[in-house]
Amino acid sequence: xxxxxxxxxxxxxxxxxVKLGSYQRKFINEHDRMVMLFLCKKGxxxxxxxxxxxxxxxxxxxxxxxxVKKEGIGGSIASLFRREYVEKEAxxxxxxxxxxxxxxxxxxxxxAGKTTFIKMLTGIIAPxxxxxxxxxxxxxxxxxxxxxxxxxxxxxxxxxxxxxxxxDILRLFKEIYEIPEHDFQRNKEYFIELFGVRELMDVQVRxxxxxxxxxxxxxxxxxxxxxxxxxxxxxxxxxxxASRQIRKFLKEINEEKKTTILLTSHYMEDIRTLCRRxxxxxxxxxxxxxxxxxxxxxxxxxxxxERLYGEADPAVGSAPADDAAVDCKSPEDDx
Amino acid sequence: xxxxxxxxxxxxxxxxxxxWRADVIFNMIFTVSKIxxxxxxxxxxxxxxxxxxxxxxxSMLSYYIVSSFLSQLEMSAGISSxxxxxxxxxxxxxxxxxxxxxxxYFVAMEAGIVLFYLAFDLxxxxxxxxxxxxxxxxxxxxxxxxxxxxxxxxxxxxxxxLSYYLGILTLKYQGIDTFLMIKNNLMALITGTIVPLALFxxxxxxxxxxxxxxxxxxxxSMLLIGRCQEEALAGIVIMVCWCLVLQVVIRLTWAKYxxxxxxxxx
Numbered sequence: 242x243x244x245x246x247x248x249x250x251x252x253x254x255x256x257x258x259v260k261l262g263s264y265q266r267k268f269i270n271e272h273d274r275m276v277m278l279f280l281c282k283k284g285x286x287x288x289x290x291x292x293x294x295x296x297x298x299x300x301x302x303x304x305x306x307x308x309v310k311k312e313g314i315g316g317s318i319a320s321l322f323r324r325e326y327v328e329k330e331a332x333x334x335x336x337x338x339x340x341x342x343x344x345x346x347x348x349x350x351x352x353a354g355k356t357t358f359i360k361m362l363t364g365i366i367a368p369x370x371x372x373x374x375x376x377x378x379x380x381x382x383x384x385x386x387x388x389x390x391x392x393x394x395x396x397x398x399x400x401x402x403x404x405x406x407x408x409d410i411l412r413l414f415k416e417i418y419e420i421p422e423h424d425f426q427r428n429k430e431y432f433i434e435l436f437g438v439r440e441l442m443d444v445q446v447r448x449x450x451x452x453x454x455x456x457x458x459x460x461x462x463x464x465x466x467x468x469x470x471x472x473x474x475x476x477x478x479x480x481x482x483a484s485r486q487i488r489k490f491l492k493e494i495n496e497e498k499k500t501t502i503l504l505t506s507h508y509m510e511d512i513r514t515l516c517r518r519x520x521x522x523x524x525x526x527x528x529x530x531x532x533x534x535x536x537x538x539x540x541x542x543x544x545x546x547e548r549l550y551g552e553a554d555p556a557v558g559s560a561p562a563d564d565a566a567v568d569c570k571s572p573e574d575d576x
Numbered sequence: 577x578x579x580x581x582x583x584x585x586x587x588x589x590x591x592x593x594x595x596w597r598a599d600v601i602f603n604m605i606f607t608v609s610k611i612x613x614x615x616x617x618x619x620x621x622x623x624x625x626x627x628x629x630x631x632x633x634x635s636m637l638s639y640y641i642v643s644s645f646l647s648q649l650e651m652s653a654g655i656s657s658x659x660x661x662x663x664x665x666x667x668x669x670x671x672x673x674x675x676x677x678x679x680x681y682f683v684a685m686e687a688g689i690v691l692f693y694l695a696f697d698l699x700x701x702x703x704x705x706x707x708x709x710x711x712x713x714x715x716x717x718x719x720x721x722x723x724x725x726x727x728x729x730x731x732x733x734x735x736x737x738l739s740y741y742l743g744i745l746t747l748k749y750q751g752i753d754t755f756l757m758i759k760n761n762l763m764a765l766i767t768g769t770i771v772p773l774a775l776f777x778x779x780x781x782x783x784x785x786x787x788x789x790x791x792x793x794x795x796x797s798m799l800l801i802g803r804c805q806e807e808a809l810a811g812i813v814i815m816v817c818w819c820l821v822l823q824v825v826i827r828l829t830w831a832k833y834x835x836x837x838x839x840x841x842x
Contacts, residue, residue, distance in 0.1 A: 305838060305840075356839075360669070360839050363669075363673060364672070364673075365669040365672055365673065365837070365839050366835075366837060366838055366839055367835045381835070383672065385675035385676075386675075388673060388674065388675040389675050393669075393673055398666070398667050398669070398670070399667075399670075400670055402588065402592065404592040404595040404596075405588060405591065405592055409588060409591060410588075412584065412588075413584050413585065413588045414674075415584075416580050416581040416583075416584035416585075417581045417584070417585075417674050417675060417676055418674075418675060419578075419581065419675075445595070
């Protein structure tokens with residue numbers, strides 16, 4: 242039975258789903274299209290039946306309390322005696338399930354609550370209310386067993402020690418994550434080959450370029466084979482070539498290592514080329530959860546976001562020029 | 577296996593010090609200049625006198641060299657500022673997401689840094705003993721020597737705990753400058769690095785003996801130059817108690833305030 246399901250999934254789900262999502266869709270007749278759609282849906286159902294949720298949130302809410310002060314010296318003096326606070330709901334009643342091995346894009350304008358959501362998933366901050374389960378753990382308990390099963394890479398916040406070489410840092414993380422020597426050597430070699438950074442391993446991190454540093458961030462994050470990888474703007478500030486390389490690596494890691502990846506990015510090309518599924522949030526509220534292709538269709542990313550947010554997101558479209566001009570493609574067409 | 581991660585943290589921080597050569601040189605110059613200053617000061621104080629408050633000129637300089645050496649090793653202030661800066665700029669999560677005890681991480685970090693400076697500070701101290709032909713007073717009793725070493729380790733550990741504690745207070749108060757200033761002033765006075773505590777009135781010394789700072793550099797220095805030997809055991813017991821109390825306070829503070837961390841910053 243399991244063999245049949247596996248074959249069914251491989252034959253009908255993977256192939257047909259890929260084909261349906263691609264450029265060829267335009268050239269198949271209506272009958273074939275219906276058959277493929279049916280098989281695709283069957284495959285999705287099967288796929289969903291035999292993979293588990295690794296991330297589950299229900300009614301997840303985060304409210305920040307901010308201190309406000311009236312303008313001028315008078316306001317400053319008054320604040321010594323009486324403080325005023327305002328509340329901001331950064332994430333509001335978020336329901337989300339992510340299955341093992343999925344590559345999900347989290348999209349939203351600045352201040353939408355994307356990073357706050359990731360911080361709650363990783364346990365860095367505690368939710369104000371709601372339910373949350375990541376790999377079966379309540380993240381904010383900060384259990385070491387949980388921390389060993391995920392990794393976070395934040396484009397603007399480095400995890401590296403700038404005075405050290407990458408080799409030194411990898412050795413440190415080997416001990417911190419208690420990785421057996423054999424696994425350590427195997428993973429290290431795999432990532433050095435994948436990222437093509439052999440000659441940079443003995444160079445001080447502070448002397449690396451932004452693109453090189455991001456590769457090192459990913460190697461360090463992935464060294465312990467995390468089940469989930471949280472990526473917050475990993476291509477921010479990178480040039481076209483470096484962004485494309487990072488996307489290629491992420492795609493390979495998702496496919497080869499079956500790592501579940503949750504990616505936030507303002508660069509829609511990151512989302513369109515990598516994520517089959519996208520979640521759009523605005524003002525902390527989920528406003529879309531579904532296929533990335535269905536989200537974008539043939540529209541320009543900026544137009545889509547304007548339609549969703551009700552206003553233009555200035556960050557969208559600021560990706561490297563040739564990326565922004567790329568038409569909507571399936572993940573398999575690019576890279 | 578668990579211990580290995582902390583040993584590696586210490587090794588990494590030890591190695592990282594090699595990147596800052598100027599720091600090493602200036603640290604040595606600072607040690608040397610402090611001893612030179614003390615030599616000139618106490619030479620004036622002792623002009624025409626053989627003994628001041630039970631100290632001869634040479635025993636006073638021995639005390640100064642040992643206490644300077646120990647206070648140079650106490651470099652835990654960096655922990656407070658590291659935690660403070662990272663909480664303020666939202667990068668403290670770097671430590672939160674790795675599977676280690678955060679306090680253990682900082683203890684290991686401090687150990688790595690101290691080990692690095694230990695050699696250089698020792699060379700600087702020994703140089704002065706030879707240059708000024710100081711008749712260096714040093715304890716010969718093995719029990720007292722071991723007690724002093726034990727107190728030094730407890731003192732350094734206590735200071736790491738205190739710096740860590742003040743650092744995590746940033747979660748509550750957002751700024752810890754005042755706490756650090758109070759700590760530094762108390763330290764300078766009570767650790768006896770400015771003036772030996774033996775020069776203070778008896779009532780003041782009695783109060784100081786109840787506080788942990790007395791045992792950080794002052795008592796170990798006195799033990800190493802062969803004085804206050806009767807206080808060794810009591811000192812160890814008091815320091816162990818202080819470390820335990822502070823550990824409980826740290827746990828409670830972290831449990832109460834860690835939820836205040838919002839990971840946002842400048």
